[in-house]
Amino acid sequence: MDSSIVTSLYGEFAPLAPMIILMIAALLMPAVYYATKLRDAVTLVAVAAIALSMFFNILMMIDGYQGDYVGVFVYDAFAGVMILLFQIVALLTAMVSLSSSETTRAHYGAFNSLLLAATVGMMFVATANDLITIFLGVELVSISSYALVAMKRKDPRAAEAAVKYVIIGGLSTALTVYGLSMLYGVTGTTNIPEIAAALSTQDFSWAFGIALITMIAGYGFKIAAVPFHMWAPDVYEGAATPVSMFLGTGSKKVGFVALFKIFIVIFVAASTTAAFATEEVQYIFAIIAAITMTLGNVVAISQNNIKRMLAYSSIAQAGYILIVMAVMSEYALASGMFHMFTHVFMKGGAFLVVGALISVGIGEKISDYRGLAKRAPFIAFAMLLFLFALAGIPPLAGFTSKLFLFSSAIYDGGLGGGVMTQWIWLAFIAVLNSAISLFYYTRVVKAMLIEKGETTERIKVPKTFTAAISICVVFVILLGIYPQLIMDFCADAASALFGI
Amino acid sequence: MFVEYTWLVPLVPMLCFVIIGFFGKKMPHGGGPLAIFGAMFAFLISALISYEFFTSAAYSSPGYVTEQITWFSIGSFDINIGYYVDSLACLMMLFASFISTLIFIYSIGYMHNEGVKRRRYFAEVSLFLTGMLGLAVSSNFLEMFVFWEAMGLCSYLLIGFWSFTHPNGDDASDNAASAAKKAFLVTRLGDVCLMGGMFVLMYEFGSLDYTAVFDTAAMASVDPNMLMLGSLLIFGGVIGKSAQFPLLDWLPDAMAGPTTVSALIHAATMVKAGVYLVARCFPLFAQNPEVMLFVGVIGGITAFFAATMALNNMNIKKVLAYSTLSQLGYMFLALGAGGYMMALGLQSGDSALIAAGAVGYTAGCLHMANHAFFKALLFLGSGSVIHATGTEDMREMGGLHSKMKITSITMLIGSLSIAGFPLFSGFWSKEIVLEVAMHAGDYGAEGYLFLVLWILAIITAFMTAFYMFRMWFMTFKGKPGHGAEHCHGESPKSMTIPLIILSVFAAALGCIILFGFDDYVTIGIHAGQFQVGSGHGHGFMGWLEDIFLSAYTYLTVALVLIAIGVAYVMYSKMSINPGKFNKDGNSLLYKALSNRWWFPRLYDQIGWKMGYGVAKGVEFVDTQVIDGTVNALSSAVAGSGDSMSKVQTGNVRDYASVVVIGIVVLFAVMLLLFYFMGGA
Numbered sequence A: 001m002d003s004s005i006v007t008s009l010y011g012e013f014a015p016l017a018p019m020i021i022l023m024i025a026a027l028l029m030p031a032v033y034y035a036t037k038l039r040d041a042v043t044l045v046a047v048a049a050i051a052l053s054m055f056f057n058i059l060m061m062i063d064g065y066q067g068d069y070v071g072v073f074v075y076d077a078f079a080g081v082m083i084l085l086f087q088i089v090a091l092l093t094a095m096v097s098l099s100s101s102e103t104t105r106a107h108y109g110a111f112n113s114l115l116l117a118a119t120v121g122m123m124f125v126a127t128a129n130d131l132i133t134i135f136l137g138v139e140l141v142s143i144s145s146y147a148l149v150a151m152k153r154k155d156p157r158a159a160e161a162a163v164k165y166v167i168i169g170g171l172s173t174a175l176t177v178y179g180l181s182m183l184y185g186v187t188g189t190t191n192i193p194e195i196a197a198a199l200s201t202q203d204f205s206w207a208f209g210i211a212l213i214t215m216i217a218g219y220g221f222k223i224a225a226v227p228f229h230m231w232a233p234d235v236y237e238g239a240a241t242p243v244s245m246f247l248g249t250g251s252k253k254v255g256f257v258a259l260f261k262i263f264i265v266i267f268v269a270a271s272t273t274a275a276f277a278t279e280e281v282q283y284i285f286a287i288i289a290a291i292t293m294t295l296g297n298v299v300a301i302s303q304n305n306i307k308r309m310l311a312y313s314s315i316a317q318a319g320y321i322l323i324v325m326a327v328m329s330e331y332a333l334a335s336g337m338f339h340m341f342t343h344v345f346m347k348g349g350a351f352l353v354v355g356a357l358i359s360v361g362i363g364e365k366i367s368d369y370r371g372l373a374k375r376a377p378f379i380a381f382a383m384l385l386f387l388f389a390l391a392g393i394p395p396l397a398g399f400t401s402k403l404f405l406f407s408s409a410i411y412d413g414g415l416g417g418g419v420m421t422q423w424i425w426l427a428f429i430a431v432l433n434s435a436i437s438l439f440y441y442t443r444v445v446k447a448m449l450i451e452k453g454e455t456t457e458r459i460k461v462p463k464t465f466t467a468a469i470s471i472c473v474v475f476v477i478l479l480g481i482y483p484q485l486i487m488d489f490c491a492d493a494a495s496a497l498f499g500i
Numbered sequence B: 001m002f003v004e005y006t007w008l009v010p011l012v013p014m015l016c017f018v019i020i021g022f023f024g025k026k027m028p029h030g031g032g033p034l035a036i037f038g039a040m041f042a043f044l045i046s047a048l049i050s051y052e053f054f055t056s057a058a059y060s061s062p063g064y065v066t067e068q069i070t071w072f073s074i075g076s077f078d079i080n081i082g083y084y085v086d087s088l089a090c091l092m093m094l095f096a097s098f099i100s101t102l103i104f105i106y107s108i109g110y111m112h113n114e115g116v117k118r119r120r121y122f123a124e125v126s127l128f129l130t131g132m133l134g135l136a137v138s139s140n141f142l143e144m145f146v147f148w149e150a151m152g153l154c155s156y157l158l159i160g161f162w163s164f165t166h167p168n169g170d171d172a173s174d175n176a177a178s179a180a181k182k183a184f185l186v187t188r189l190g191d192v193c194l195m196g197g198m199f200v201l202m203y204e205f206g207s208l209d210y211t212a213v214f215d216t217a218a219m220a221s222v223d224p225n226m227l228m229l230g231s232l233l234i235f236g237g238v239i240g241k242s243a244q245f246p247l248l249d250w251l252p253d254a255m256a257g258p259t260t261v262s263a264l265i266h267a268a269t270m271v272k273a274g275v276y277l278v279a280r281c282f283p284l285f286a287q288n289p290e291v292m293l294f295v296g297v298i299g300g301i302t303a304f305f306a307a308t309m310a311l312n313n314m315n316i317k318k319v320l321a322y323s324t325l326s327q328l329g330y331m332f333l334a335l336g337a338g339g340y341m342m343a344l345g346l347q348s349g350d351s352a353l354i355a356a357g358a359v360g361y362t363a364g365c366l367h368m369a370n371h372a373f374f375k376a377l378l379f380l381g382s383g384s385v386i387h388a389t390g391t392e393d394m395r396e397m398g399g400l401h402s403k404m405k406i407t408s409i410t411m412l413i414g415s416l417s418i419a420g421f422p423l424f425s426g427f428w429s430k431e432i433v434l435e436v437a438m439h440a441g442d443y444g445a446e447g448y449l450f451l452v453l454w455i456l457a458i459i460t461a462f463m464t465a466f467y468m469f470r471m472w473f474m475t476f477k478g479k480p481g482h483g484a485e486h487c488h489g490e491s492p493k494s495m496t497i498p499l500i501i502l503s504v505f506a507a508a509l510g511c512i513i514l515f516g517f518d519d520y521v522t523i524g525i526h527a528g529q530f531q532v533g534s535g536h537g538h539g540f541m542g543w544l545e546d547i548f549l550s551a552y553t554y555l556t557v558a559l560v561l562i563a564i565g566v567a568y569v570m571y572s573k574m575s576i577n578p579g580k581f582n583k584d585g586n587s588l589l590y591k592a593l594s595n596r597w598w599f600p601r602l603y604d605q606i607g608w609k610m611g612y613g614v615a616k617g618v619e620f621v622d623t624q625v626i627d628g629t630v631n632a633l634s635s636a637v638a639g640s641g642d643s644m645s646k647v648q649t650g651n652v653r654d655y656a657s658v659v660v661i662g663i664v665v666l667f668a669v670m671l672l673l674f675y676f677m678g679g680a
Helices: A004-036 A040-065 A076-098 A108-127 A131-151 A156-187 A190-201 A207-224 A231-238 A243-274 A280-300 A308-323 A323-327 A329-361 A377-391 A397-406 A423-451 A465-481 A484-499 B008-026 B028-055 B087-112 B117-137 B140-158 B174-207 B216-221 B225-240 B250-257 B259-267 B271-280 B289-310 B316-348 B349-391 B405-419 B425-440 B448-475 B492-514 B539-549 B552-571 B587-595 B596-640 B652-677
Strands: A067-069 A073-075 B065-074 B079-083 B523-526 B529-532
Touching: A004 A040, A004 A067, A004 A073, A004 A076, A004 A108, A040 A076, A040 A108, A040 A243, A040 A423, A040 B289, A067 A423, A073 A076, A073 A108, A076 A108, A076 A231, A076 A243, A076 A465, A076 A484, A108 A131, A108 A243, A131 A156, A131 A243, A131 B259, A131 B425, A156 A190, A156 A207, A156 A231, A190 A243, A207 A243, A207 A280, A231 A243, A231 A308, A243 A308, A243 A323, A243 A329, A243 A484, A280 A308, A280 A323, A280 A423, A280 B448, A280 B596, A280 B652, A308 A323, A308 A329, A308 A423, A308 B349, A323 A397, A323 A423, A329 A377, A329 A397, A329 A465, A329 A484, A377 A397, A377 A423, A377 A465, A397 A423, A397 A465, A397 B065, A397 B174, A397 B652, A423 B174, A465 A484, A484 B065, B008 B028, B008 B117, B028 B087, B028 B117, B028 B316, B065 B539, B079 B087, B079 B117, B087 B117, B087 B259, B087 B271, B087 B349, B087 B492, B117 B140, B117 B259, B117 B289, B140 B174, B140 B225, B140 B250, B140 B259, B140 B271, B174 B225, B225 B271, B225 B289, B250 B259, B250 B316, B250 B539, B259 B271, B259 B316, B271 B316, B271 B349, B289 B425, B289 B448, B316 B448, B349 B405, B349 B425, B349 B492, B349 B523, B405 B448, B405 B492, B405 B552, B425 B492, B425 B539, B425 B552, B448 B552, B492 B539
Parallel strands: none
Antiparallel strands: A067 A073, B065 B079, B523 B529
16 A cells, blocks of 8 residues: 555645545534534544544655645655644544543534644644745644633633733734745745745845744744743643643644744755855754743742643743754754654643543642552553653653754764764753753652552543553653654654755 | 573563563562562573673673664664673672572562552562663663663652651651652762763764773773763762762662662662772773772762761661761772772873772772672661561660571671671772772872872771671660560561571672682773773782781771770670760760761752742742833833733733743844854
């Protein structure tokens, strides 16, 4: 079986095949719910659609399929890997939405519809080859997720979080558009390879500088980089936990994909030819990365609400991934993508555990987790793995991905590749930060495993949660001991992006 | 034919861990017999591997057998996984698996009343053993690091997870959790250094394989400053793991776990990993005399300070914990002093000095092996006493000799050995350690420091003998205390038999290794490469001359005998009241020792309070100060401040303003960067 199935089925739309399936499913969702009134049926259709889309995508990835749709959407190795990541996030979210006590009941069809639409938006960004399509994709994600945040049962915090999210999101959209239009003004085109070509023949201009800063601010909002991070803890805390997970692991990556697409492609192409100053912008990213990871980790120490703690830890993780933007090497990009994958399973898993426990009536405070090991041994064990993986303890996934990522800040061209980069100070800050992070992760572990709870009554977690958590556990271990599983794809993806 | 199966050594205990973890509840003794089988199997296969290796041609050249496969690769860089067997690895495998076997057998008796908890206990100790054995046979730094961390994790789980009820000890079981956390975080601090050291090695050598890093030509071609940085960072990891000064606080607190776990941590695993790593990296560290000097100084200081803290402690396990620290200090002193001489010898090409340095290596490794046996013996013995009396406070013991003859005599042997009483194991290794330290004082510009350390080490030897016999006399002689009256006689056979076996080793092993196998635990340069083992021992007469023709040996022996005598008079005959020397516990020195020179309080201040304070402060700045300023600014600019909707907490407007201000700042930063870097 190979990708010829996809091409024969979809013809010229083949590069968009994974999205088309989800788009159709998204449109069907409300109808399915209206017709059956069964939430199980809706989830089943959603999960089946994601699985089918994933199947096509994996076929195309393994086969090394490449193609474009009228030049604005390009499916290549990079798009394939990122689409896979978004599909995994969507799959996990769709599974657990069914049994989460926080997700909406009345609008369940619409909820799933929005979830799939947001996923499609993410996938559009991954394939986009044009500023307009990137922008459209990001907006599709944003607008869907504003509604997703608001859709929570019996909790006024959600409405408040959603309003905050909309306002700040709107501001950053405005900034992004401003930046994109500046870029268009400078280069006269919205096509990314053409922008790169145009920039390589001209000098740096202030209009371009303004474009850069406003785009950093706009996409910095998506990835929750300091100082554009302040919405994140409020929104993650206020939203239903499956949605928090969707935002923290999926939506955040959209911002990164956009940054990779716009900045790396432009800079790599431009820096090879003209005397184009990229280093200053790399420094800006390095400073943002250092501040983001430090602030995220330090503030996480004093949090008592576990969702807020995970939100701050998520900010810190974004800081780690921003190392890629500072280093801008092919190896760094591959490592960053790998870290994005492991982050899905580590942070996603941790959010899933929180969501599962909320669904059985356990609170969001760290002190509510006391004695959990006795009450739900598997859940506590899984949480231990996720948190230790996030802290980077071997042989879990977080260790290998951090090893790749931090070493990319030290060496140019991979380990043992020869030249030490000037970003070694950034690697040093990152290593120190991951030591600090252990401080707050052990607080949770201590509460779960060591401290005594008020009761030792067993907890029965909904089955879909157990299944989703098990998937994360398997990958947190598997990617730790066999990183090559994904890393090879990431390396191909990185060279695809650098090859444009 | 056995060497090819070295991977089985860590794998079998690993499988035991998995099986016990899943099915332990249904197994007899919570899976204990399977854990014993795993350890015993590891020991047997290690013995076969060692025998085959020592009789093979590879032993004399190149001195190791290694085999690896690619674990994963990053670009052109391969991370390998495999085994590396040489004399040092064999030594570690053998004593770790042997002692663990005995400790596991002992645990069957000791843990008898723990019910279902035993499943977790036996699963975790099996994983612990996996970590240690894996570390011993690893073929490169990253693989080693994985096992190193696995062990750290296990110690966290074993110390804290346990919530073991401690009878009358001064540790309430509530403390177990914070002790575990402290142990974990402190060792992690070291691990961060170790990780940094690995990055340096990766960069400089382009590989993390032992064979590539310890290659003399490769080490010579590397920037010496980077080599020194890498070595010091690796030693930073060792300081954390082996609880050396200034990170020595966690190990005594880690006594909160069951006594068998203490025995495991202190004797066969965990803290020995640090010594092993220094011995493993000896060729690397020996490239710089300064690094080795640092190792020696840290070791000497730890040996001295830890011994002082043991002098007036009343908890039997804590006395043993401090003595572990102190003895580890001796090992680092020996390795440091030996390495210092070897480094100077390498620089000047003086082969006699290199040979003198190798003695330090022998002393360090020999003391490590000896210590493993007598410390396991002492901890298990103390466990037997605690089991019988139900207390850890030595004041409540006393007069137990008549009731627990086997425990008493085996512990006496252990105490004699650790005190360095002539002809017992500890005597031989300690004498060589002292000799090496003094010898190193004759060389180099900073050599005089070793003379200072030697004086400290001699005083430490005196203190060691004193506090060990203070412990023995308080426990087994003198007036029976409250707890001793509860004692109904000797512990069960599963506990006493391991004690007897260990006491035989604790008495004689040092002598056997030193006079029979000294050429296996030495390091030398053959055909231009460092090589552990292979025929450069001093020989039987050589050691005898070294030890007995030196006047200093008799000085140490005299000090040890005096110390035992003083302890006897004070705690057995009770003819001198110890309270006379410390104003009944009110003197400043006494308080300093009881409070461990106020180290814990210092750490608490620095670690928890400051760390948490900073976090709170940053949060305050993040959410209040910035917001506040922004608030004021934006209302000043926007007039009423109603331009954006005010949502409950009213900070959306502030968030938006932060975004805008952030952009302005970014723009300013960009201007500055362009200005200073000459872009645009």
